[in-house]
Amino acid sequence: MARAGLTAPRLTEAGADLADEIGFDQVTVSELARRLDVKVASLYSHVKNSHDLKTRIALLALEELADRGTTALAGRAGKDALTALADVYRDYAHEHPGRYAAAQLRLTPEAAAASAGARHAQMTRAILRGYDLTESDQTHAVRLLGSTFHGYITLEMAGGFSHSTPDPQETWTRILDALDTLLRTWPTTSPPDTDR
Numbered sequence: 001m002a003r004a005g006l007t008a009p010r011l012t013e014a015g016a017d018l019a020d021e022i023g024f025d026q027v028t029v030s031e032l033a034r035r036l037d038v039k040v041a042s043l044y045s046h047v048k049n050s051h052d053l054k055t056r057i058a059l060l061a062l063e064e065l066a067d068r069g070t071t072a073l074a075g076r077a078g079k080d081a082l083t084a085l086a087d088v089y090r091d092y093a094h095e096h097p098g099r100y101a102a103a104q105l106r107l108t109p110e111a112a113a114a115s116a117g118a119r120h121a122q123m124t125r126a127i128l129r130g131y132d133l134t135e136s137d138q139t140h141a142v143r144l145l146g147s148t149f150h151g152y153i154t155l156e157m158a159g160g161f162s163h164s165t166p167d168p169q170e171t172w173t174r175i176l177d178a179l180d181t182l183l184r185t186w187p188t189t190s191p192p193d194t195d196r
Contacts, residue, residue, distance in 0.1 A: 029043050
């Protein structure tokens with residue numbers, strides 16, 4: 001019988017909090033049970049295993065990020081929108097490092113289809129409507145922005161910029177300026193294939 005008060009949403013939230021505290025990779029059903037001071041078996045009425053728990057945390061993080069992004073983008077366009085969305089990801093990573101790591105979890109096709117992942121792509125495409133890009137080029141630009149945002153944030157969170165100057169915020173601002181310039185001057189044709 002399931003312990004009173006334990007629900008899948010409550011366990012997901014507690015697991016997300018635990019991820020922020022000890023790191024997403026360290027989250028297991030056993031560790032969560034210890035933190036909640038309950039028997040491991042009582043959690044299995046609500047989550048299948050540690051991977052299921054991690055998937056639920058990832059879905060929660062994607063939803064939270066999408067909600068923040070939607071709010072931040074309201075009424076913004078162009079560089080202002082680009083900066084707002086980029087800052088949502090970076091701020092969330094600093095506030096919730098475990099959740100942010102969870103948002104990078106590779107999901108099954110079924111879980112991905114049910115996730116807020118599509119909202120993230122839609123938000124990025126909404127930003128790109130402020131730039132003169134074809135539909136095909138928007139896909140490339142979505143990938144560029146995602147790679148740049150998440151790559152920088154991952155390196156920063158790992159301490160990659162903590163022992164040198166300038167301050168990471170200054171670099172972040174310069175990167176967003178450069179991305180805005182790139183998007184405004186996006187090449188209109190692909191370079192020809194060359195034999196090597």
